[in-house]
Amino acid sequence: KQEVTQIPAALSVPEGENLVLNCSFTDSAIYNLQWFRQDPGKGLTSLLLIQSSQREQTSGRLNASLDKSSGRSTLYIAASQPGDSATYLCAVRYGNQFYFGTGTSLTVIP
């Protein structure tokens, strides 16, 4: 079974700080990797999707990178804001199967 790990489980930063969230996977033969945001008790909102042939994707203050050889993806959030407080999950796709990490709970302190 594929494993997807997100460390740390929780992170607290002051407003304005740049931060990096990590996602690790055991098998490098991925199809794509997707980052999501989840607010408490809610569904998942797609942030960025990186195809296996890509190295990074950017949207606004978010930048996601992918290094298949090391089994790692990072989500970089620039100039963090209190509204960024949420749980961030990564999902790795192998064929038609999706494997989700347990998420990093981010708190941005005003």
Next chain:
Amino acid sequence: SAVISQKPSRDICQRGTSLTIQCQVDSQVTMMFWYRQQPGQSLTLIATANQGSEATYESGFVIDKFPISRPNLTFSTLTVSNMSPEDSSIYLCSVKTGYNEKLFFGSGTQLSVL
């Protein structure tokens, strides 16, 4: 992209009762997925719903407990039957669509069973 309307958004139910969750997608999709997210945990796939055929259930999930309907390419329901407190979770529907087959999720149903 896909917009998924999921309802109810939350419910509190008594043990032994059943709840049906509905998902409506704004475009036609071949497959819809139903996930469960137990408190503090990640997502677990319950089943994949295909239009015109029976849903495909993952190990540990059975049709009698989680019957699924998929009457057309834009709609699906998941029923949680004979509920117990262990069924308290967030239930999510999802679709895969677009040229890059991105995953999109409904807003989730937070279920509490007393």
